[in-house]
Amino acid sequence: MYRILLGFLAVGALGIALGSEPAGPEALDRRVMVEVDKDSQLLGNLTHLCDVIGPRLTGSANLKRANDWAAQKMKDYGLSNVHQEPWLLPEGWERGPASARLIEPDNGVRLSVASLAWTQGTNGPIRGEVVAIDATDAKELAAFKGKLKGAIVLAGRPVELLPLAEIEKQGKSVTVASKQKGPQPTAQAARGLPKARDEFFRQEGVAAILSDAGKHFGLLFTTGSWEGKERPSAIPRLPTLFVAHPHYQLLHRLAKRPAPAKTIIEIDVRNKFIPGPIAVNNTVGEIRGSDKPDEVVVIGAHLDSWDLGQGAVDNGTGSTIVLEAARMLVKSGVQPRRTIRFILFTGEEQGLKGSQAYVEKHKDELPRISACVVHDTGTGKCLGLSCAMTPALKQVEAELISLKPLGVTEYRTQSIGGSDHYSFEKAGIPGFFFKQEVAGYRFAHHSQADTLDRAEEASLRQGAQAMAVTALRIANYEGLLKRGKSAPKAPS
Numbered sequence: 074m075y076r077i078l079l080g081f082l083a084v085g086a087l088g089i090a091l092g093s094e095p096a097g098p099e100a101l102d103r104r105v106m107v108e109v110d111k112d113s114q115l116l117g118n119l120t121h122l123c124d125v126i127g128p129r130l131t132g133s134a135n136l137k138r139a140n141d142w143a144a145q146k147m148k149d150y151g152l153s154n155v156h157q158e159p160w161l162l163p164e165g166w167e168r169g170p171a172s173a174r175l176i177e178p179d180n181g182v183r184l185s186v187a188s189l190a191w192t193q194g195t196n197g198p199i200r201g202e203v204v205a206i207d208a209t210d211a212k213e214l215a216a217f218k219g220k221l222k223g224a225i226v227l228a229g230r231p232v233e234l235l236p237l238a239e240i241e242k243q244g245k246s247v248t249v250a251s252k253q254k255g256p257q258p259t260a261q262a263a264r265g266l267p268k269a270r271d272e273f274f275r276q277e278g279v280a281a282i283l284s285d286a287g288k289h290f291g292l293l294f295t296t297g298s299w300e301g302k303e304r305p306s307a308i309p310r311l312p313t314l315f316v317a318h319p320h321y322q323l324l325h326r327l328a329k330r331p332a333p334a335k336t337i338i339e340i341d342v343r344n345k346f347i348p349g350p351i352a353v354n355n356t357v358g359e360i361r362g363s364d365k366p367d368e369v370v371v372i373g374a375h376l377d378s379w380d381l382g383q384g385a386v387d388n389g390t391g392s393t394i395v396l397e398a399a400r401m402l403v404k405s406g407v408q409p410r411r412t413i414r415f416i417l418f419t420g421e422e423q424g425l426k427g428s429q430a431y432v433e434k435h436k437d438e439l440p441r442i443s444a445c446v447v448h449d450t451g452t453g454k455c456l457g458l459s460c461a462m463t464p465a466l467k468q469v470e471a472e473l474i475s476l477k478p479l480g481v482t483e484y485r486t487q488s489i490g491g492s493d494h495y496s497f498e499k500a501g502i503p504g505f506f507f508k509q510e511v512a513g514y515r516f517a518h519h520s521q522a523d524t525l526d527r528a529e530e531a532s533l534r535q536g537a538q539a540m541a542v543t544a545l546r547i548a549n550y551e552g553l554l555k556r557g558k559s560a561p562k563a564p565s
């Protein structure tokens with residue numbers, strides 16, 4: 074017994090000396106994944122980002138503070154080459170107070186509203202008659218010719234909200250997809266209200282546009298992106314407000330009353346454009362590859378957020394997962410063959426501005442970037458990955474055996490345009506996007522309910538494990554991932 078025991082101990086000791094497990098890829102995955110349980114920084118980091126730094130509008134001082142904080146974290150975690158990479162935002166924007174109240178009928182209701190971002194204010198309070206425009210095509214719109222001077226228009230019928238349980242199941246949208254002919258107005262459609270309609274409103278001398286926030290429980294919604302590199306203030310745009318769904322319904326009912334009933338409201342919106350260009354940073358750090366350091370896998374999330382809530386699930390969660398994956402990989406001591414580059418992008422909410430600038434600036438390096446992997450659907454557990462390039466997706470699916478027991482099992486050829494991996498995809502690089510449990514994301518998205526209380530630590534840990542292992546496997550793959558034609562972009 075004694076000898077046997079001694080022999081057993083000796084083997085055990087040897088095992089420890091060499092690393093307690095054989096260094097196969099799955100053992101390496103395990104070495105990385107256990108790090109999340111030892112000293113997880115996820116919730117602490119997310120809390121700091123939400124509570125101390127706050128919402129991180131692109132171009133704001135808050136975002137700059139977040140960049141500096143993230144760079145320090147990257148350094149603390151042992152990343153190399155930590156730096157800020159600036160890009161130019163054509164101009165900044167500050168949300169001022171926005172108020173709206175009913176004048177006629179004089180029912181005392183103060184309407185809950187939020188401005189479309191990067192739009193101008195009203196230069197003081199304005200009053201106007203509310204006109205409901207249910208038009209779904211140019212012909213119906215023409216009926217309003219000459220009737221809208223000074224009007225405050227409701228751009229479309231109130232949306233039809235899906236039951237919350239249904240959103241959790243489908244995860245797609247908070248509104249019912251159109252079964253009627255013509256486009257169904259949705260909150261998202263207001264991001265770029267049909268150009269013809271906008272143009273018509275301007276020509277007719279409309280004073281302001283109201284759009285249904287399209288969310289449950291009277292939550293507000295904001296967004297505001299623009300194409301290209303122009304100054305958004307140079308794009309002629311009317312003051313545009315999202316109105317909480319029940320208030321929008323109220324206005325619509327009132328406005329639809331037969332004459333001589335009139336519906337008049339007063340609105341006062343005080344936004345401010347901040348002259349640009351303004352240098353905004355993407356925050357970057359690396360684990361340098363041991364074997365092919367010039368070949369790179371990019372792991373990313375956007376650090377910027379909208380400003381109605383705290384930017385917790387869009388996208389504090391993804392940002393802290395990227396930082397946590399960095400910490401875990403360094404701590405594990407596992408040496409990736411290729412360089413893993415961690416990037417916290419900015420200007421995502423204004424139309425992927427930061428990642429686009431990054432891809433342009435790194436043109437010469439693009440042939441050596443194997444993939445870009447992004448986490449950007451909130452706190453929900455990772456269920457799988459989508460990628461527009463089937464061959465690369467298949468290669469990655471075959472690698473990620475260790476993630477199966479974690480529930481990462483769904484791999485789909487799909488081009489999803491809504492986040493920073495898409496900037497890489499457009500440049501011909503496989504862009505991967507985590508498919509996640511909905512976990513309240515749709516309901517909180519871009520609203521004042523995007524707050525820390527939505528975060529679920531267990532699923533964030535799972536996300537960090539999924540992110541870290543995906544990065545490691547792509548970094549250690551036999552070659553760069555295959556490139557190919559992208560599947561067509563899915564409608565968002």
Ligand SMILES: [Zn+2]
Nearest residue numbers: 375387388449
């Ligand atoms: Zn996002």
